[in-house]
Each structure stands twice: as C-alpha cells, then as structure tokens.
Amino acid sequence: MELLRPFLSIWRMHLANALQYRAAVWAQLTTNIFWGFVRTVMMLVFYRYGLQQIAGYEAGLSLAQAVSHVWLVQIALHLLPGNLIDAEIREKIRSGDVALELCRPLDLYAHWFTRALAMRLGRFFLQLIPVTTVAMLLLPMPYRLQPPASCAGLFAFCASLLLGCLLSCALVGLSYVLLLRVSWGDGPVIILKIISDLLSGAELPLQLWPAWAQRLLAAQPFASLLDLPLRLYTGTLAPSEFWSVAAIQLAWLVLFMGVGWLLMQGSLRRLLIQGG
Amino acid sequence: MSLIQLNGIGKTFYVAERPPGLLGALQGIFVRQRKAITALADISFSIDAGELVGYIGPNGAGKSTTVKIMSGILVPDSGTCIVAGRVPWQERVAHVAEIGVVFGQRSQLWWDVPVLDSFQLLRDIYRVSPTDFRRRLADLADILDLGQLLHTPVRQLSLGQRMRCELAAAMLHNPRILFLDEPSIGLDAVSKLALRSFLKALNQEQGVTMILTTHDMADIETLCQRVMVIGHGRLLYDGKLAGLKQQYAPERRIRATLASPCQLSELPGADSITISGNELVVDFQPAKIAPQTIIAALTAACPVSDLVVESISVDEMIARMYRDLSL
Numbered sequence: 001m002e003l004l005r006p007f008l009s010i011w012r013m014h015l016a017n018a019l020q021y022r023a024a025v026w027a028q029l030t031t032n033i034f035w036g037f038v039r040t041v042m043m044l045v046f047y048r049y050g051l052q053q054i055a056g057y058e059a060g061l062s063l064a065q066a067v068s069h070v071w072l073v074q075i076a077l078h079l080l081p082g083n084l085i086d087a088e089i090r091e092k093i094r095s096g097d098v099a100l101e102l103c104r105p106l107d108l109y110a111h112w113f114t115r116a117l118a119m120r121l122g123r124f125f126l127q128l129i130p131v132t133t134v135a136m137l138l139l140p141m142p143y144r145l146q147p148p149a150s151c152a153g154l155f156a157f158c159a160s161l162l163l164g165c166l167l168s169c170a171l172v173g174l175s176y177v178l179l180l181r182v183s184w185g186d187g188p189v190i191i192l193k194i195i196s197d198l199l200s201g202a203e204l205p206l207q208l209w210p211a212w213a214q215r216l217l218a219a220q221p222f223a224s225l226l227d228l229p230l231r232l233y234t235g236t237l238a239p240s241e242f243w244s245v246a247a248i249q250l251a252w253l254v255l256f257m258g259v260g261w262l263l264m265q266g267s268l269r270r271l272l273i274q275g276g
Numbered sequence: 277m278s279l280i281q282l283n284g285i286g287k288t289f290y291v292a293e294r295p296p297g298l299l300g301a302l303q304g305i306f307v308r309q310r311k312a313i314t315a316l317a318d319i320s321f322s323i324d325a326g327e328l329v330g331y332i333g334p335n336g337a338g339k340s341t342t343v344k345i346m347s348g349i350l351v352p353d354s355g356t357c358i359v360a361g362r363v364p365w366q367e368r369v370a371h372v373a374e375i376g377v378v379f380g381q382r383s384q385l386w387w388d389v390p391v392l393d394s395f396q397l398l399r400d401i402y403r404v405s406p407t408d409f410r411r412r413l414a415d416l417a418d419i420l421d422l423g424q425l426l427h428t429p430v431r432q433l434s435l436g437q438r439m440r441c442e443l444a445a446a447m448l449h450n451p452r453i454l455f456l457d458e459p460s461i462g463l464d465a466v467s468k469l470a471l472r473s474f475l476k477a478l479n480q481e482q483g484v485t486m487i488l489t490t491h492d493m494a495d496i497e498t499l500c501q502r503v504m505v506i507g508h509g510r511l512l513y514d515g516k517l518a519g520l521k522q523q524y525a526p527e528r529r530i531r532a533t534l535a536s537p538c539q540l541s542e543l544p545g546a547d548s549i550t551i552s553g554n555e556l557v558v559d560f561q562p563a564k565i566a567p568q569t570i571i572a573a574l575t576a577a578c579p580v581s582d583l584v585v586e587s588i589s590v591d592e593m594i595a596r597m598y599r600d601l602s603l
Contacts, residue, residue, distance in 0.1 A: 002403065005400050005403060006400050006401040006402075006403065008400070009396070009397050009399075009400030009401065010397065010400075010401070013386065013389065013393065013397050016389070016393075017388060017389065095382075096382070097382045097383075099344060099347075099349050099379065099382065100377070100379065100382055100383075100384045102347075102348070102349045102368065102372070103347055103348075103349065103372050103375075103377045103384075104372060104401050105369045105370070105372050105373035105401065105402060105403075106369065106401060107369065269351050269365075270351075271349070271350065271351075
C-alpha cells in the first residue's frame with residue numbers, strides 16, 4: 001500500500017479536478033447525448049435502406065444491438081484514448097516544465113499512466129449514470145439502449161472494459177513518448193488518434209466492416225479498447241468468450257506498456273531542456 | 277568527503293538550423309544542418325555539506341544546465357557527478373527524494389487547486405508521514421507566513437505569494453540539499469527580503485546545503501560566502517566573494533556632493549573623476565594611494581558638503597569580469 005500511496009494520491013487529485021468544472025460537465029453531457037442520438041438515427045437509416053445481404057445481418061449484429069453499440073460508445077467515450085495527450089502534459093513538454101516532473105521520486109511512465117487513468121475514470125463515472133439513464137429509460141424504441149444480453153455478459157463486459165481502459169492509458173503513455181521527441185511534432189500522435197478512433201469501433205461497429213476483414217479486425221490492438229468488450233454486452237460474443245477476449249487484451253496491454261516504458265527511458269536519456 | 281562532487285562535466289546540445297524564409301524552409305526539408313552548442317565544457321567543483329554557494333554567470337552560460345545535471349534531469353556527455361553518494365541520473369528516483377528544487381520560472385504547484393491540496397499530494401509523492409508533514413507544514417507556514425494562502429488556488433496568488441508556497445513545497449520532505457534556480461526572478465523588494473531571510477535561516481539552523489543561481493547580486497551579497505562564476509561553460513572563479521572583489525574590483529569610489537560648482541580635472545592618485553551636476557565621483561585604488569590623502573586633496577580643491585566611500589557594486593564587478601574575459 002505504501003508503494004501505491006503516491007499514485008492513489010495523484011488519482012484522487014485528478015478525480016477531484018474532473019469534478020470541479022460544472023459547466024464543462026454539463027456541456028460534455030449534452031454534447032454526448034446529442035451525438036449519441038444522431039448516430040442512432042444514422043444506424044436506423046443504414047439498417048432500413050442498406051442492402052439486406054451485407055453488413056450487420058451477415059455479421060449477426062441486429063439493429064437493436066447496433067443501436068446499443070452506439071450508446072455504449074457514448075457511455076464509454078471517456079475511457080478511450082480520445083485526444084491521447086492531455087493539454088497540461090503537452091504544455092509541460094513544450095515549456096520544459098517536464099523538468100519538475102522529473103524531480104519527483106516517481107517513475108515518469110507510471111506517474112503519467114496513473115494520471116491518464118484517473119482522468120479517464122473520473123470523466124467516465126461522471127457521465128455513466130446520466131447517459132445511461134437517458135439512453136436506457138427515457139428514449140423510445142428503437143432509439144433505446146437494450147439491457148445486457150445476460151447477467152454474466154454484463155460482468156464480462158465490465159471486466160473487459162476496464163482492461164480496454166488500461167490499454168487506452170498504455171496508448172496515451174506511448175504518445176507521451178512520441179511527444180517527448182519534440183522534433184517530431186504532433187504528427188505521429190494525430191495519426192495514432194485517427195487510427196485508434198477508426199479501429200476501436202467507436203465510429204462504426206467493427207462487425208459492420210467487410211466479412212473478409214473480421215478476423216484481422218478482432219485481433220488488432222484497437223479492437224481491444226472498445227469493440228471486443230461491447231460484443232460481450234450486446235451478446236454477439238458469449239460470456240464464455242471472455243477469457244479469450246481478455247487474453248488478447250492483456251497481450252496488447254503488456255506489449256504497449258512494455259514498449260512505452262522502454263522508449264521513455266531512452267527518451268529521458270536524450271532529453272533536452274533549454275532555458276530557465 | 278564532499279556532498280556534491282563534479283568532475284570534468286561536459287554537455288553539448290545540438291540545435292537544428294535552417295536558413296530563414298520560405299526557401300530556407302524548403303532547403304531544410306532536404307538538408308539539415310545541426311549546430312553544436314557547448315553548454316558546459318569542463319566543469320569541476322566540490323561542495324561540502326552545509327555550504328550555501330552562489331552560482332552566477334550571464335544568460336546562457338550553463339548555470340541551469342549544471343543544476344539540471346545535479347538534479348538528475350539531464351545526462352551529461354562527459355565527466356562524473358556524485359551527489360550524496362549517488363550518480364543523479366542513474367538513480368534518479370532515489371536521488372530526487374533527497375533533494376529539493378525551486379525553479380523560479382516554473383511552478384511545482386497545481387494550478388487549479390488550493391495550495392494545501394498540492395502540499396498533500398507532495399506529501400504522498402514523497403511518502404512523508406502524516407505527523408512529520410503536520411509538523412513541517414506548521415513550521416514552514418509560520419516562517420513563510422502562509423496562513424490564508426494555503427486555502428487559495430494557486431492561480432489566484434501573486435508571484436511573491438506563490439514563491440513562498442514554492443519554497444515550502446520544496447522543503448516539505450526535508451531535503452538535505454536545495455537547488456534554487458533564479459528563485460528571486462520577478463519578485464518585489466519585500467518578497468526578496470523574505471526569501472533571503474528564509475534561505476539564510478534554513479542554511480544556518482538546519483544545515484541545508486544550497487546552490488543558488490541568480491542574476492540578483494544582492495542575493496549573493498547577503499547570502500553566499502562562496503561564489504562560483506561560470507561563463508561559456510567554464511568555471512571562471514570559485515572562492516569567496518571578497519576574493520572576487522579584490523581581483524576584479526580593487527578600487528574604491530568616493531561619491532561627494534558639492535556645495536557649489538567646482539572644476540576638477542585631476543587629483544594625484546585618482547584613476548578617474550566624473551562630475552555630473554553637483555555630484556562628483558572619484559575612483560581610486562587604496563593599494564596605490566591612501567584614502568585619507570585623496571580625500572584631503574579633494575576637500576582642499578572643492579567645497580564638499582557630503583561624502584561617502586564605497587566599493588564597486590557587485591553588479592558592476594561582474595559586468596567588468598565578463599568584459600575582461602570577453603564573455
């Protein structure tokens with residue numbers, strides 16, 4: 001416990017910070033619900049007018065499941081890598097204040113990972129209840145979020161979503177390493193963000209992508225962020241599949257954390273901090 | 277065994293350069309020119325426990341780079357550095373737990389939250405026990421007069437108030453060594469005085485070893501027995517401030533107020549004489565001529581209503597030293 005004390009404290013601080021700005025919370029909430037609704041409508045249009053023999057029907061993703069997917073994305077939005085870099089750390093790297101972060105008796109990777117996790121969970125819990133209430137209880141059919149396929153599915157979904165969130169933080173850690181190489185600019189991080197948005201299933205359920213790509217799509221790291229956990233909720237994956245999903249997620253998690261940590265050690269040896 | 281030992285430390289930065297303008301930018305896509313900047317050429321010194329050392333030099337001389345190497349933030353290209361028995365950058369985490377840092381131009385407090393929240397976070401990061409924390413915070417709050425500030429968010433503090441909080445933040449974990457990089461920058465006179473008396477007390481009563489970089493010569497004059505001067509990445513002087521004065525500012529200055537206008541172009545033994553309005557300034561070297569002789573000659577030649585003898589200000593001395601060494 002003593003070992004974790006600094007990290008728990010950082011965690012508490014950022015959680016409290018996330019709750020501090022009421023106006024921002026309301027703005028996020030309304031935007032979130034609005035976008036969820038727009039996407040639901042898009043999904044309805046796809047399913048109504050799309051060719052019946054392709055996409056969702058063949059993949060075994062019903063309209064109700066697809067709509068649930070959309071709402072679950074809105075609920076879990078803040079667990080995703082998002083913009084990857086948090087503005088404060090970007091500023092610290094730009095201005096050289098990262099020097100002070102290095103004066104703390106903490107591993108920098110662990111420090112920033114903890115921070116990323118705290119901010120994600122903070123925002124997530126803030127949005128969880130209101131968005132779920134609106135999506136599950138207030139909206140009429142067919143715009144409504146369906147209950148989980150089974151009780152076991154719900155548990156599997158929660159555990160898997162947590163792993164996905166840890167993987168998000170590992171991606172964030174990796175982008176900090178990219179950002180520490182100041183001469184590379186923002187480019188690599190922006191590319192990483194676009195890829196992760198697309199391939200995590202946040203824009204479109206991966207099951208609606210072409211059938212030939214399905215195996216590949218499920219195995220690639222970004223599916224572990226969101227799409228695979230969501231399948232456990234909607235029931236396109238049985239709860240018994242949890243362990244194989246978790247194995248894929250863990251493998252990516254270990255890989256990204258390992259690479260991120262190692263690269264960061266290298267970056268720190270080459271670090272330049274000029275001025276003041 | 278000295279607490280801090282640097283031997284032949286060198287650090288070179290590489291900066292990408294391109295010709296200015298659009299064409300230059302185009303050219304830069306294909307050909308990159310890197311310019312080497314030697315921040316530190318060959319720095320060696322040792323500091324004993326309990327010393328308070330002033331580290332001065334012009335902008336870009338390498339002061340901050342040295343401090344960052346000693347703090348474990350930067351890795352030097354050559355040389356060895358041992359601080360409290362450790363190589364800072366090799367055992368960074370263990371090392372920084374024992375030092376405190378204050379960077380005048382950066383803040384270690386969290387912007388949006390009350391100061392006390394930042395302190396509590398630092399308490400947990402440095403694993404300070406709650407009882408130790410309470411005692412130290414009470415002490416620091418008392419000396420630095422933090423009182424009400426503790427419950428104010430950092431963004432609402434003035435610079436002077438913030439610097440007091442920064443000092444407390446750096447000392448919460450009771451470090452043996454404190455690195456201060458331009459702590460007095462931008463502070464008003466009152467805050468500077470508070471800063472100096474705090475550092476002095478900390479050094480004398482608790483024996484905290486300090487290295488202070490500053491451009492404010494009054495900081496150096498009131499605080500440091502020992503100064504190190506750095507320029508172009510090399511150590512130019514290391515010793516007592518008095519010795520530096522003897523070497524670079526041996527002369528004294530007589531500042532006299534004239535009762536009535538007076539023409540005086542020469543005095544035996546004086547280096548220079550300047551008159552502006554009713555103020556007359558005479559520079560001389562006590563080694564060449566005794567002060568009473570020259571004062572007698574001056575008062576005989578001109579009607580003087582008031583007179584002081586002073587040594588050259590440290591500011592001027594340093595400027596002169598930079599000029600002499602063509603820095």
